[in-house]
Amino acid sequence: MADDITRTPEWRALEAHSRELRALHMRDLFAEDHERFERFSIRFGEMLLDYSKNRVVPQTMALLRALARAAGVEQWTQRMFAGEIINTTEQRAVLHTALRDRDATAVRVQGVDVMPAVRDTLAGMRRFTDAVRGGAWLGASGRPVTSVVNIGIGGSDLGPAMVTDALVAEAASSLDVRFVSNVDGAHLATTLADLDPATTLFVIVSKTFTTQETLANAHSARTWLVQRLGQGTDVSRHFVAVTSETDRARAFGVDAANVFEFWDWVGGRYSLWSAVGLSVALAVGMDAFEALLDGGHAMDRHFLEADFECNMPVTLALLGVWYSNFLGADAHAVIPYDQRLRRLPAFLQQLDMESNGKRVDRDGRAVSCGTGPVVFGEPGTNAQHAFFQLLHQGTRLVPADLIGIAHTDFPLGDQHVMLVANFLAQGVALMRGKTIEEVTAELTRAGLGAEEVARLAPHRCYPGNHPTNAIVLRRLDPRNLGALIALYEHKVFVQGVIWGINSFDQWGVELGKQIAGTLLPAVAGEPTAVLSDGAVRGLLGQFRAWWSDQS
Numbered sequence: 387m388a389d390d391i392t393r394t395p396e397w398r399a400l401e402a403h404s405r406e407l408r409a410l411h412m413r414d415l416f417a418e419d420h421e422r423f424e425r426f427s428i429r430f431g432e433m434l435l436d437y438s439k440n441r442v443v444p445q446t447m448a449l450l451r452a453l454a455r456a457a458g459v460e461q462w463t464q465r466m467f468a469g470e471i472i473n474t475t476e477q478r479a480v481l482h483t484a485l486r487d488r489d490a491t492a493v494r495v496q497g498v499d500v501m502p503a504v505r506d507t508l509a510g511m512r513r514f515t516d517a518v519r520g521g522a523w524l525g526a527s528g529r530p531v532t533s534v535v536n537i538g539i540g541g542s543d544l545g546p547a548m549v550t551d552a553l554v555a556e557a558a559s560s561l562d563v564r565f566v567s568n569v570d571g572a573h574l575a576t577t578l579a580d581l582d583p584a585t586t587l588f589v590i591v592s593k594t595f596t597t598q599e600t601l602a603n604a605h606s607a608r609t610w611l612v613q614r615l616g617q618g619t620d621v622s623r624h625f626v627a628v629t630s631e632t633d634r635a636r637a638f639g640v641d642a643a644n645v646f647e648f649w650d651w652v653g654g655r656y657s658l659w660s661a662v663g664l665s666v667a668l669a670v671g672m673d674a675f676e677a678l679l680d681g682g683h684a685m686d687r688h689f690l691e692a693d694f695e696c697n698m699p700v701t702l703a704l705l706g707v708w709y710s711n712f713l714g715a716d717a718h719a720v721i722p723y724d725q726r727l728r729r730l731p732a733f734l735q736q737l738d739m740e741s742n743g744k745r746v747d748r749d750g751r752a753v754s755c756g757t758g759p760v761v762f763g764e765p766g767t768n769a770q771h772a773f774f775q776l777l778h779q780g781t782r783l784v785p786a787d788l789i790g791i792a793h794t795d796f797p798l799g800d801q802h803v804m805l806v807a808n809f810l811a812q813g814v815a816l817m818r819g820k821t822i823e824e825v826t827a828e829l830t831r832a833g834l835g836a837e838e839v840a841r842l843a844p845h846r847c848y849p850g851n852h853p854t855n856a857i858v859l860r861r862l863d864p865r866n867l868g869a870l871i872a873l874y875e876h877k878v879f880v881q882g883v884i885w886g887i888n889s890f891d892q893w894g895v896e897l898g899k900q901i902a903g904t905l906l907p908a909v910a911g912e913p914t915a916v917l918s919d920g921a922v923r924g925l926l927g928q929f930r931a932w933w934s935d936q937s
Contacts, residue, residue: 391886392754396453403449404712411851412441412817428698430688431681432860433869435698439817440705440785440853441713450704451694457884459700466879467690469495469651473890474748480890482656482875483686486679486868495651507647507661512672514626514644515664518587519558519671526620527584534563535577536665537607538591539599540895542628543567544736545658545871546591548729549666549678552867555726555795556670563669566607569599574606583614583624589665590627593648593657595634598899608639628661653890655736656875674864681868689876699876702787702855706877707884709785709853711755719777719786720763723809724862727789731763734874741878741889748888757885767808777816778848785853788813789870793861812854819850 391397416422416438426438426447465472469479484493484500492499517523521530536546547565550557557563562581566574578586588607592600604625612619626644627635635645646661658666659682667675689699709715718738720731742758764772766788777784790809794802825846829839857873859866882889901918908915909926917923 390754391453391457391884394453394456396449396456400449400453400708400712403446404708407441407443407446408713410441410443412439412853413819413850415443416817428696428701430692430698431684431869432866433698433873434856434858435701436856436858437701437705439813440708440855441851442705442708446708447695447701447704450708451700453707454694454700454704454880454884457886459880459883462883463690463879467686469493469500471496473653473888475888475891475893476650478890479651480653480656481651482653482659483683485652485659486682486686486872488680488683500649500651503647503649508672508676510646511661511664511667511675514646515667515672515675518668519561523587524623525584525587526615526623529585531587532560532562532585533581534561534587534589534665534668535581535607536563536565536589536591537567537600537603538565538589538628538662539567539597540736541654541657542591542593542597542600542662544729544733545655546663546665548727548733549658549663549867549871550669551729552726552862553666553670553674553678553864555862556674556864558669558671561668563665565665566603567599569602571606574603578607578610583611586611586624587668588625589668590625590635590638590640591629591662591664592627593630593650593654595627595629595631595638598902604638626664628664654892655740658871670864677864678868681865681870682872683868684865685869685872685876689872699873700880702873702877703880703884705785705853705855706759706881709783710757710759713783715759715783715785716756717760717762717782717784719769719773719784720761720789721766721769721786721812722763722789723766723805724789724791724794725765726862728765730789731761733871734763735761737874738878740892740895742882742885742887743894744882744885744887744889747886753885753887755885757887758881766812767805770808770812774812777852778819783852785855786816787855787857790856790858791862792858795862809856813856815848815850816852816854817850819848819852820846822847 422438423436427434427436466480467483469481471477471479473480479495481493481495485504487493487501493501518531523531525531543565550563564577566577590600590604608621611621611624621639622641625640627640628646628648629635630647630649632642632645636642646664648657648660648662652660659679663675689697694700706718720734722730738761739758744757745753747753763769777786788809790806822843825843826839829842859870879889908917917926
């Protein structure tokens with residue numbers, strides 16, 4: 387049975403330390419320490435983490451690292467990489483790291499080396515993607531593929547869609563790759579509206595091949611294809627599957643040779659590294675996909691081997707614990723200053739909130755501290771014109787990650803310079819703020835009278851002292867993107883270990899699915915169906931009234 391981390395001397399030391407630091411302002415910390423940037427930054431490969439704009443001093447980080455050691459982060463990390471069953475509620479190993487393992491060493495799950503199967507799947511992906519991208523794969527009408535539609539949901543959509551967007555500079559101009567996830571027919575219909583079925587390939591991604599939303603979209607896609615190409619169309623030329631259930635995929639109409647496997651030791655939100663990334667590989671090619679794996683593997687080695695003092699994932703994790711558990715933050719913002727990373731916040735929402743949104747520990751006891759924060763974000767500079775008002779002048783403490791890219795693949799005038807200036811400016815503004823004295827002097831210089839200055843000054847003050855991490859990549863290429871994703875994966879893992887929770891199950895998503903299944907007959911109009919409560923009866927009654935009203 388795991389110890390309660392909140393009862394340890396390390397936790398109590400941090401509680402006492404947090405009371406001492408609450409009155410400190412980062413303005414003063416920078417004024418007192420001219421080497422603060424060097425002291426609180428980490429470089430790895432073509433990535434820089436600057437965490438100097440955090441409400442920490444060296445003692446803070448030392449106490450946090452002691453907490454990580456007390457929680458057994460090093461031991462749990464070794465267990466995960468060794469293929470031990472650490473997802474105890476589902477009795478599974480957690481080995482997404484094996485998918486990107488570029489070494490020749492064996493990785494065993496219950497005594498079986500999984501690496502030969504991983505390498506075979508990668509080889510199969512290369513053969514298939516080369517055939518499609520090279521024009522050798524022909525549809526039922528004898529024409530090559532020009533469009534790919536990935537049908538999945540959750541980790542079968544968010545990760546591949548995010549990576550495909552991010553690597554648009556690597557993408558083949560001759561292949562249009564799109565993603566459909568929502569069971570709302572509008573998503574599929576609008577995605578297919580301008581596509582030619584004769585040159586469209588569907589990639590169905592579902593581990594069990596029973597995911598309700600995915601199968602509904604897949605059946606509608608097949609109907610769309612057959613209606614336009616005619617009965618008797620060889621749909622196997624237009625559908626491939628990524629699943630662990632080959633028989634179900636074959637029953638749907640996918641040739642067994644075109645079913646790509648992934649395994650139960652791959653969690654959905656960690657699966658983009660597997661054949662779930664097939665649509666990514668189709669978009670950017672297998673060389674780029676394998677470079678993505680290389681970057682993830684490099685971060686794995688850094689996470690495993692670097693001391694806590696210079697370990698990027700551990701440092702990010704500990705800062706998150708500091709704010710969540712000792713300074714009262716309930717949310718965390720992710721702001722990528724690159725439009726290609728526009729879907730990264732949504733991807734990280736699933737990664738973080740599905741992993742660590744737990745209220746019981748690994749032994750089933752109620753947790754005694756806060757766990758995962760609410761994660762949200764949008765690309766900069768859009769976010770600055772949306773929710774940054776709350777970050778700057780609101781009443782809540784919201785730490786933020788600001789992600790910048792040094793080299794752009796899309797140089798238009800001085801726009802990248804403007805983007806970088808905004809990236810730098812927001813970190814400064816959130817940290818420094820603007821005092822009442824500074825505002826008063828500024829308004830006075832502008833010629834306002836004393837009464838008007840007194841009236842306006844409180845509205846134009848910024849408290850500052852809002853923490854940010856600056857993460858800078860040399861360029862947004864496959865290898866660096868792989869390292870960035872793995873950085874966040876390991877951050878989430880470390881936090882889960884400290885909180886004593888199982889970060890790798892997701893039972894919280896099941897209840898709504900179960901209830902939807904019981905309500906489906908009633909919504910479909912079956913007379914014997916039972917509704918769960920009066921509110922549902924009232925709501926469904928309104929739906930039916932409007933359905934029957936054709937005006």
